[in-house]
Amino acid sequence: MAKTIDQHFDSLRETRVWRSIFRSGTGSSTLKRALAIQQNVFLHLFSTKVRTRMLSVSATWYLGTLTLGTFLILVATGIPLMLYYHPSAPQAYADTKDLQFVVSSGLFLRNLHRWSAHAMVFLVFAHMFKVFYRGAYRPPREFNWVIGVVLLLLTLLLSYTGYLLPWDQLAYWAITVGSNIASAVPVIGGKIHFLLLGGNAVNANALLRFYVLHCMILPLTAIFFVAIHFWRIRKDGGLYSHGSEPAVVRAQAASRSATEIPGGEKEAQ
Amino acid sequence: MAEETKRTDDVSRRQFFTKLGLGSLSIAAVGTAAFAYQYLEPNVLFEPSPVVNAGKPDRYPLDSVTLDVNSGIYIIHSEEGYFSLSAVCTHLGCLTAWKPELGIIACPCHGSKFSVSDQAKLKPGEKIEGPAPKPLPWKRIWLNDDGDLLVDRSTDVPAMARDSFVRV
Numbered sequence: 038m039a040k041t042i043d044q045h046f047d048s049l050r051e052t053r054v055w056r057s058i059f060r061s062g063t064g065s066s067t068l069k070r071a072l073a074i075q076q077n078v079f080l081h082l083f084s085t086k087v088r089t090r091m092l093s094v095s096a097t098w099y100l101g102t103l104t105l106g107t108f109l110i111l112v113a114t115g116i117p118l119m120l121y122y123h124p125s126a127p128q129a130y131a132d133t134k135d136l137q138f139v140v141s142s143g144l145f146l147r148n149l150h151r152w153s154a155h156a157m158v159f160l161v162f163a164h165m166f167k168v169f170y171r172g173a174y175r176p177p178r179e180f181n182w183v184i185g186v187v188l189l190l191l192t193l194l195l196s197y198t199g200y201l202l203p204w205d206q207l208a209y210w211a212i213t214v215g216s217n218i219a220s221a222v223p224v225i226g227g228k229i230h231f232l233l234l235g236g237n238a239v240n241a242n243a244l245l246r247f248y249v250l251h252c253m254i255l256p257l258t259a260i261f262f263v264a265i266h267f268w269r270i271r272k273d274g275g276l277y278s279h280g281s282e283p284a285v286v287r288a289q290a291a292s293r294s295a296t297e298i299p300g301g302e303k304e305a306q
Numbered sequence: 307m308a309e310e311t312k313r314t315d316d317v318s319r320r321q322f323f324t325k326l327g328l329g330s331l332s333i334a335a336v337g338t339a340a341f342a343y344q345y346l347e348p349n350v351l352f353e354p355s356p357v358v359n360a361g362k363p364d365r366y367p368l369d370s371v372t373l374d375v376n377s378g379i380y381i382i383h384s385e386e387g388y389f390s391l392s393a394v395c396t397h398l399g400c401l402t403a404w405k406p407e408l409g410i411i412a413c414p415c416h417g418s419k420f421s422v423s424d425q426a427k428l429k430p431g432e433k434i435e436g437p438a439p440k441p442l443p444w445k446r447i448w449l450n451d452d453g454d455l456l457v458d459r460s461t462d463v464p465a466m467a468r469d470s471f472v473r474v
Protein backbone atom coordinates (compact mmCIF):
# COMPACT_ATOMS: atom_id res chain seq x y z
CA MET A 38 0.00 0.00 0.00
CA ALA A 39 1.33 3.40 -0.98
CA LYS A 40 2.27 5.77 1.79
CA THR A 41 0.12 8.81 2.41
CA ILE A 42 1.69 12.26 2.20
CA ASP A 43 1.70 12.46 5.99
CA GLN A 44 3.61 9.23 6.20
CA HIS A 45 6.19 10.55 3.75
CA PHE A 46 6.64 13.60 5.95
CA ASP A 47 6.93 11.34 9.00
CA SER A 48 9.71 9.30 7.41
CA LEU A 49 11.42 12.55 6.41
CA ARG A 50 11.22 13.69 10.03
CA GLU A 51 12.82 10.43 11.13
CA THR A 52 15.92 10.94 8.98
CA ARG A 53 19.17 11.70 10.71
CA VAL A 54 19.67 15.04 8.96
CA TRP A 55 16.20 16.24 9.92
CA ARG A 56 16.65 15.10 13.51
CA SER A 57 20.01 16.88 13.72
CA ILE A 58 18.27 20.16 12.84
CA PHE A 59 14.86 19.74 14.47
CA ARG A 60 15.19 17.72 17.65
CA SER A 61 11.53 17.33 18.57
CA GLY A 62 10.90 14.38 16.19
CA THR A 63 7.67 12.91 14.92
CA GLY A 64 4.33 12.59 16.62
CA SER A 65 1.63 15.11 17.30
CA SER A 66 1.41 14.80 21.06
CA THR A 67 1.06 18.04 22.97
CA LEU A 68 4.62 17.65 24.22
CA LYS A 69 6.05 17.18 20.72
CA ARG A 70 4.14 20.15 19.38
CA ALA A 71 5.23 22.30 22.29
CA LEU A 72 8.85 21.23 21.78
CA ALA A 73 8.64 22.07 18.06
CA ILE A 74 7.92 25.68 19.03
CA GLN A 75 10.16 25.90 22.03
CA GLN A 76 13.23 24.46 20.31
CA ASN A 77 13.06 26.64 17.21
CA VAL A 78 15.21 29.74 17.43
CA PHE A 79 12.61 31.90 15.67
CA LEU A 80 9.46 30.44 17.17
CA HIS A 81 10.73 30.21 20.73
CA LEU A 82 10.00 33.91 21.11
CA PHE A 83 6.32 33.01 20.98
CA SER A 84 4.14 31.10 23.41
CA THR A 85 4.31 27.33 23.01
CA LYS A 86 0.57 27.18 23.40
CA VAL A 87 -2.00 29.75 22.35
CA ARG A 88 -5.74 29.79 22.85
CA THR A 89 -7.60 29.71 19.53
CA ARG A 90 -9.64 32.70 20.71
CA MET A 91 -6.45 34.79 20.86
CA LEU A 92 -5.78 34.03 17.21
CA SER A 93 -9.21 35.16 16.09
CA VAL A 94 -9.23 38.11 13.70
CA SER A 95 -11.36 40.22 16.04
CA ALA A 96 -8.82 39.98 18.86
CA THR A 97 -6.04 41.87 17.08
CA TRP A 98 -7.08 42.27 13.44
CA TYR A 99 -3.57 40.79 12.90
CA LEU A 100 -2.23 44.34 12.78
CA GLY A 101 1.07 43.55 14.53
CA THR A 102 1.68 40.54 12.30
CA LEU A 103 0.87 42.60 9.22
CA THR A 104 3.34 45.25 10.39
CA LEU A 105 6.01 42.56 10.68
CA GLY A 106 5.01 41.42 7.20
CA THR A 107 5.59 44.88 5.71
CA PHE A 108 8.90 45.10 7.59
CA LEU A 109 10.03 41.80 6.05
CA ILE A 110 8.97 43.01 2.58
CA LEU A 111 10.96 46.19 3.18
CA VAL A 112 14.09 44.21 4.09
CA ALA A 113 13.60 41.84 1.15
CA THR A 114 13.14 44.69 -1.36
CA GLY A 115 15.60 47.11 0.26
CA ILE A 116 18.64 44.82 -0.01
CA PRO A 117 18.32 44.33 -3.82
CA LEU A 118 17.78 48.10 -4.20
CA MET A 119 21.10 48.67 -2.42
CA LEU A 120 22.88 46.77 -5.21
CA TYR A 121 22.14 49.52 -7.74
CA TYR A 122 22.08 52.60 -5.52
CA HIS A 123 25.19 54.70 -4.77
CA PRO A 124 24.68 57.07 -1.83
CA SER A 125 26.73 59.86 -3.43
CA ALA A 126 25.49 63.28 -4.48
CA PRO A 127 26.31 62.99 -8.21
CA GLN A 128 24.87 59.49 -8.59
CA ALA A 129 21.98 59.04 -6.17
CA TYR A 130 19.29 60.69 -8.30
CA ALA A 131 20.49 59.03 -11.52
CA ASP A 132 20.56 55.63 -9.78
CA THR A 133 16.98 56.12 -8.63
CA LYS A 134 15.96 56.87 -12.21
CA ASP A 135 17.96 53.87 -13.44
CA LEU A 136 16.11 51.67 -10.99
CA GLN A 137 12.87 52.94 -12.46
CA PHE A 138 13.66 52.82 -16.15
CA VAL A 139 16.75 50.67 -16.80
CA VAL A 140 17.06 47.90 -14.22
CA SER A 141 14.84 44.85 -14.83
CA SER A 142 12.10 44.72 -12.20
CA GLY A 143 13.69 47.78 -10.58
CA LEU A 144 10.46 49.72 -10.84
CA PHE A 145 8.58 46.87 -9.18
CA LEU A 146 11.07 46.59 -6.31
CA ARG A 147 11.23 50.32 -5.75
CA ASN A 148 7.46 50.72 -5.78
CA LEU A 149 7.01 47.72 -3.51
CA HIS A 150 9.54 49.24 -1.10
CA ARG A 151 7.77 52.58 -1.19
CA TRP A 152 4.23 51.27 -0.78
CA SER A 153 5.27 48.86 1.97
CA ALA A 154 6.89 51.76 3.79
CA HIS A 155 3.63 53.71 3.62
CA ALA A 156 1.67 50.63 4.66
CA MET A 157 4.00 49.99 7.57
CA VAL A 158 3.54 53.50 8.98
CA PHE A 159 -0.23 53.12 8.60
CA LEU A 160 -0.26 49.64 10.17
CA VAL A 161 1.94 50.70 13.09
CA PHE A 162 -0.55 53.44 13.95
CA ALA A 163 -3.52 51.12 13.43
CA HIS A 164 -1.85 48.52 15.67
CA MET A 165 -1.28 51.15 18.34
CA PHE A 166 -4.91 52.29 18.22
CA LYS A 167 -6.13 48.69 18.38
CA VAL A 168 -3.92 47.99 21.41
CA PHE A 169 -5.13 51.20 23.01
CA TYR A 170 -8.85 50.59 22.48
CA ARG A 171 -8.51 46.94 23.52
CA GLY A 172 -6.82 48.11 26.71
CA ALA A 173 -3.94 45.79 25.95
CA TYR A 174 -1.46 48.35 27.30
CA ARG A 175 -2.67 47.73 30.86
CA PRO A 176 -0.51 45.90 33.40
CA PRO A 177 1.36 43.64 33.01
CA ARG A 178 1.92 44.97 29.49
CA GLU A 179 3.00 48.55 30.27
CA PHE A 180 6.60 47.82 29.30
CA ASN A 181 5.63 46.29 25.98
CA TRP A 182 3.63 49.43 25.22
CA VAL A 183 6.81 51.46 25.83
CA ILE A 184 8.76 49.15 23.49
CA GLY A 185 5.95 49.68 20.99
CA VAL A 186 6.35 53.45 21.21
CA VAL A 187 10.09 53.03 20.57
CA LEU A 188 9.22 50.91 17.52
CA LEU A 189 6.79 53.60 16.32
CA LEU A 190 9.59 56.18 16.51
CA LEU A 191 12.00 53.82 14.73
CA THR A 192 9.43 53.27 11.98
CA LEU A 193 9.01 57.02 11.52
CA LEU A 194 12.79 57.55 11.51
CA LEU A 195 13.23 54.76 8.95
CA SER A 196 10.58 56.41 6.81
CA TYR A 197 12.19 59.83 7.24
CA THR A 198 15.77 58.71 6.48
CA GLY A 199 14.58 56.79 3.42
CA TYR A 200 12.87 59.93 2.15
CA LEU A 201 16.19 61.67 1.43
CA LEU A 202 17.71 58.85 -0.62
CA PRO A 203 16.07 59.62 -4.03
CA TRP A 204 17.96 62.95 -3.75
CA ASP A 205 15.35 64.99 -5.61
CA GLN A 206 13.87 68.38 -4.73
CA LEU A 207 11.10 66.85 -2.63
CA ALA A 208 13.66 64.87 -0.61
CA TYR A 209 16.00 67.84 -0.27
CA TRP A 210 13.39 70.24 1.10
CA ALA A 211 11.70 67.63 3.26
CA ILE A 212 15.00 66.89 4.99
CA THR A 213 15.90 70.59 5.18
CA VAL A 214 12.62 71.27 6.99
CA GLY A 215 12.77 68.08 9.07
CA SER A 216 16.35 68.52 10.22
CA ASN A 217 15.62 72.13 11.19
CA ILE A 218 13.09 70.75 13.67
CA ALA A 219 16.07 69.15 15.45
CA SER A 220 17.59 72.63 15.76
CA ALA A 221 14.67 73.59 18.00
CA VAL A 222 16.06 71.44 20.85
CA PRO A 223 17.23 73.85 23.55
CA VAL A 224 20.99 74.51 23.85
CA ILE A 225 22.26 71.47 21.89
CA GLY A 226 19.80 71.76 18.96
CA GLY A 227 22.36 73.29 16.60
CA LYS A 228 24.89 70.60 17.48
CA ILE A 229 22.38 67.79 16.86
CA HIS A 230 21.51 69.36 13.50
CA PHE A 231 25.20 69.53 12.57
CA LEU A 232 25.93 65.93 13.63
CA LEU A 233 22.79 64.57 11.93
CA LEU A 234 23.66 66.18 8.59
CA GLY A 235 27.44 65.99 8.95
CA GLY A 236 27.51 69.66 7.96
CA ASN A 237 25.52 72.87 7.99
CA ALA A 238 23.23 72.02 5.09
CA VAL A 239 21.76 68.96 3.37
CA ASN A 240 24.81 67.83 1.43
CA ALA A 241 26.79 64.77 0.35
CA ASN A 242 27.62 64.02 4.01
CA ALA A 243 23.94 64.15 4.96
CA LEU A 244 23.04 61.75 2.15
CA LEU A 245 25.66 59.25 3.30
CA ARG A 246 24.67 59.55 6.95
CA PHE A 247 21.00 59.05 6.18
CA TYR A 248 21.89 56.07 3.98
CA VAL A 249 23.84 54.39 6.79
CA LEU A 250 21.07 55.15 9.28
CA HIS A 251 18.43 53.87 6.87
CA CYS A 252 20.17 50.66 5.80
CA MET A 253 22.14 49.65 8.88
CA ILE A 254 21.64 51.38 12.20
CA LEU A 255 17.86 51.83 12.27
CA PRO A 256 16.90 48.39 10.83
CA LEU A 257 19.23 46.59 13.27
CA THR A 258 17.84 48.62 16.16
CA ALA A 259 14.31 47.86 14.98
CA ILE A 260 15.02 44.10 14.77
CA PHE A 261 16.44 44.22 18.30
CA PHE A 262 13.32 45.91 19.68
CA VAL A 263 10.96 43.74 17.61
CA ALA A 264 12.55 40.66 19.20
CA ILE A 265 11.98 42.08 22.68
CA HIS A 266 8.43 43.11 21.67
CA PHE A 267 7.51 39.54 20.62
CA TRP A 268 9.25 37.91 23.54
CA ARG A 269 7.40 40.19 25.95
CA ILE A 270 4.04 39.09 24.51
CA ARG A 271 4.79 35.59 25.80
CA LYS A 272 6.23 36.82 29.09
CA ASP A 273 3.22 39.07 29.67
CA GLY A 274 0.75 36.23 29.23
CA GLY A 275 -0.24 36.08 25.57
CA LEU A 276 -1.78 38.50 23.11
CA TYR A 277 -4.31 39.72 25.59
CA SER A 278 -5.63 38.49 28.87
CA HIS A 279 -9.26 37.88 29.63
CA GLY A 280 -8.93 40.38 32.48
CA SER A 281 -8.12 43.27 30.17
CA GLU A 282 -11.15 42.84 27.92
CA PRO A 283 -13.38 45.90 28.08
CA ALA A 284 -16.47 43.95 29.22
CA VAL A 285 -14.53 42.32 32.07
CA VAL A 286 -12.95 45.61 33.11
CA ARG A 287 -16.39 47.26 33.16
CA ALA A 288 -17.82 44.39 35.19
CA GLN A 289 -14.94 44.59 37.67
CA ALA A 290 -15.34 48.34 38.01
CA ALA A 291 -19.09 47.92 38.53
CA SER A 292 -18.67 45.27 41.23
CA ARG A 293 -15.95 47.34 42.92
CA SER A 294 -18.11 50.44 43.08
CA ALA A 295 -21.05 48.32 44.24
CA THR A 296 -19.06 47.07 47.22
CA GLU A 297 -17.34 50.36 47.91
CA ILE A 298 -20.25 52.79 48.02
CA PRO A 299 -22.30 51.20 50.84
CA GLY A 300 -19.41 49.95 52.94
CA GLY A 301 -16.13 51.48 51.91
CA GLU A 302 -14.83 51.29 55.47
CA LYS A 303 -15.79 47.68 55.87
CA GLU A 304 -13.44 46.74 53.06
CA ALA A 305 -10.59 48.42 54.81
CA GLN A 306 -11.06 46.21 57.83
CA MET B 307 44.08 52.20 67.01
CA ALA B 308 44.85 49.11 65.03
CA GLU B 309 41.20 48.15 65.01
CA GLU B 310 40.19 51.63 63.85
CA THR B 311 42.47 51.52 60.82
CA LYS B 312 41.24 48.05 60.04
CA ARG B 313 37.64 49.29 59.96
CA THR B 314 38.27 52.27 57.67
CA ASP B 315 40.47 50.29 55.25
CA ASP B 316 38.06 47.38 55.22
CA VAL B 317 38.26 46.69 51.49
CA SER B 318 38.89 43.14 50.45
CA ARG B 319 41.20 42.26 47.58
CA ARG B 320 38.16 41.26 45.50
CA GLN B 321 36.36 44.55 46.16
CA PHE B 322 39.49 46.50 45.34
CA PHE B 323 39.90 44.80 41.99
CA THR B 324 36.18 45.14 41.25
CA LYS B 325 36.40 48.88 41.89
CA LEU B 326 39.59 49.15 39.88
CA GLY B 327 37.99 47.25 36.99
CA LEU B 328 34.77 49.27 37.02
CA GLY B 329 36.77 52.48 37.35
CA SER B 330 38.94 51.71 34.33
CA LEU B 331 35.90 50.62 32.34
CA SER B 332 34.13 53.91 33.10
CA ILE B 333 37.21 55.90 32.07
CA ALA B 334 37.42 53.85 28.87
CA ALA B 335 33.68 54.40 28.25
CA VAL B 336 34.04 58.17 28.66
CA GLY B 337 37.04 58.12 26.34
CA THR B 338 35.16 56.07 23.75
CA ALA B 339 32.22 58.49 23.91
CA ALA B 340 34.58 61.44 23.41
CA PHE B 341 36.31 59.73 20.46
CA ALA B 342 32.94 58.77 18.94
CA TYR B 343 31.69 62.35 19.21
CA GLN B 344 34.85 63.72 17.62
CA TYR B 345 34.69 61.11 14.88
CA LEU B 346 31.08 61.98 14.04
CA GLU B 347 31.86 65.68 13.77
CA PRO B 348 33.49 66.36 10.39
CA ASN B 349 36.61 68.53 10.55
CA VAL B 350 36.60 69.49 6.88
CA LEU B 351 33.40 70.48 5.12
CA PHE B 352 33.10 70.51 1.36
CA GLU B 353 30.48 73.23 1.48
CA PRO B 354 30.34 76.39 -0.64
CA SER B 355 32.13 79.43 0.77
CA PRO B 356 29.91 81.67 2.89
CA VAL B 357 31.17 84.70 0.91
CA VAL B 358 29.19 85.22 -2.29
CA ASN B 359 30.14 87.50 -5.18
CA ALA B 360 26.93 89.23 -6.23
CA GLY B 361 28.48 91.06 -9.19
CA LYS B 362 28.45 94.74 -10.09
CA PRO B 363 25.97 97.00 -8.25
CA ASP B 364 24.52 98.35 -11.51
CA ARG B 365 22.94 94.92 -12.09
CA TYR B 366 20.42 95.86 -9.42
CA PRO B 367 18.12 98.79 -10.35
CA LEU B 368 16.77 101.11 -7.68
CA ASP B 369 13.87 99.68 -5.64
CA SER B 370 14.57 96.16 -6.89
CA VAL B 371 14.66 92.92 -4.91
CA THR B 372 16.79 90.18 -6.50
CA LEU B 373 16.88 86.60 -5.23
CA ASP B 374 19.99 84.53 -5.84
CA VAL B 375 18.55 81.02 -5.65
CA ASN B 376 21.91 79.26 -5.48
CA SER B 377 23.30 81.22 -2.57
CA GLY B 378 19.99 81.87 -0.79
CA ILE B 379 20.30 85.66 -0.41
CA TYR B 380 18.43 88.74 -1.60
CA ILE B 381 20.26 91.79 -2.91
CA ILE B 382 17.99 94.78 -2.37
CA HIS B 383 18.66 98.23 -3.80
CA SER B 384 16.71 100.76 -1.78
CA GLU B 385 16.89 104.54 -1.35
CA GLU B 386 19.35 104.04 1.52
CA GLY B 387 21.66 101.84 -0.56
CA TYR B 388 22.33 98.19 -1.27
CA PHE B 389 21.70 95.63 1.44
CA SER B 390 21.39 91.87 1.65
CA LEU B 391 18.83 89.67 3.40
CA SER B 392 19.02 85.94 3.93
CA ALA B 393 16.43 84.15 1.78
CA VAL B 394 16.31 81.15 4.13
CA CYS B 395 13.11 81.17 6.17
CA THR B 396 13.78 81.32 9.90
CA HIS B 397 10.98 78.84 10.52
CA LEU B 398 12.24 75.58 9.03
CA GLY B 399 14.81 76.60 6.45
CA CYS B 400 12.78 76.75 3.23
CA LEU B 401 13.85 79.12 0.47
CA THR B 402 11.57 82.16 0.45
CA ALA B 403 10.49 84.02 -2.71
CA TRP B 404 10.05 87.69 -3.64
CA LYS B 405 6.45 88.50 -4.58
CA PRO B 406 6.65 91.70 -6.66
CA GLU B 407 2.86 91.96 -7.04
CA LEU B 408 2.45 92.09 -3.24
CA GLY B 409 5.74 93.80 -2.44
CA ILE B 410 6.66 91.21 0.17
CA ILE B 411 8.86 88.16 0.68
CA ALA B 412 6.83 84.97 1.22
CA CYS B 413 7.76 81.44 2.22
CA PRO B 414 6.07 78.67 0.17
CA CYS B 415 6.31 76.05 2.93
CA HIS B 416 4.27 77.38 5.82
CA GLY B 417 3.17 80.83 4.70
CA SER B 418 5.46 83.21 6.58
CA LYS B 419 5.52 86.70 5.09
CA PHE B 420 8.31 89.21 5.51
CA SER B 421 8.51 92.91 4.87
CA VAL B 422 11.02 94.39 2.43
CA SER B 423 10.44 98.12 2.61
CA ASP B 424 9.46 100.32 5.53
CA GLN B 425 5.76 99.73 4.90
CA ALA B 426 3.57 99.18 7.98
CA LYS B 427 6.41 100.40 10.22
CA LEU B 428 8.30 97.14 9.80
CA LYS B 429 12.01 97.09 9.02
CA PRO B 430 13.07 95.08 5.97
CA GLY B 431 13.26 91.39 6.92
CA GLU B 432 10.75 91.62 9.75
CA LYS B 433 7.84 89.22 9.83
CA ILE B 434 4.41 90.38 8.71
CA GLU B 435 2.66 87.10 9.56
CA GLY B 436 3.22 83.35 9.76
CA PRO B 437 5.09 80.91 11.99
CA ALA B 438 8.62 82.28 11.49
CA PRO B 439 10.07 82.99 14.96
CA LYS B 440 12.67 85.57 13.85
CA PRO B 441 13.06 88.17 11.10
CA LEU B 442 15.14 87.33 8.05
CA PRO B 443 18.68 88.27 9.10
CA TRP B 444 20.63 91.02 7.34
CA LYS B 445 23.95 89.86 5.92
CA ARG B 446 27.22 91.77 5.80
CA ILE B 447 27.67 93.36 2.37
CA TRP B 448 30.62 95.33 0.98
CA LEU B 449 32.40 96.30 -2.24
CA ASN B 450 35.67 94.64 -3.14
CA ASP B 451 38.53 96.30 -5.03
CA ASP B 452 37.06 95.26 -8.38
CA GLY B 453 33.81 97.05 -7.57
CA ASP B 454 31.86 93.81 -7.02
CA LEU B 455 29.30 93.40 -4.25
CA LEU B 456 30.33 90.70 -1.81
CA VAL B 457 28.01 89.18 0.79
CA ASP B 458 29.14 87.15 3.78
CA ARG B 459 26.33 84.71 4.53
CA SER B 460 27.90 83.65 7.82
CA THR B 461 27.80 87.16 9.34
CA ASP B 462 24.59 88.81 10.49
CA VAL B 463 24.51 92.58 10.79
CA PRO B 464 21.95 94.82 12.57
CA ALA B 465 18.94 95.86 10.50
CA MET B 466 18.97 99.44 9.11
CA ALA B 467 22.40 100.17 10.63
CA ARG B 468 24.66 102.53 8.65
CA ASP B 469 27.26 99.82 7.99
CA SER B 470 24.65 97.34 6.85
CA PHE B 471 24.26 99.24 3.58
CA VAL B 472 26.57 99.73 0.61
CA ARG B 473 26.27 103.12 -1.06
CA VAL B 474 27.74 103.53 -4.51
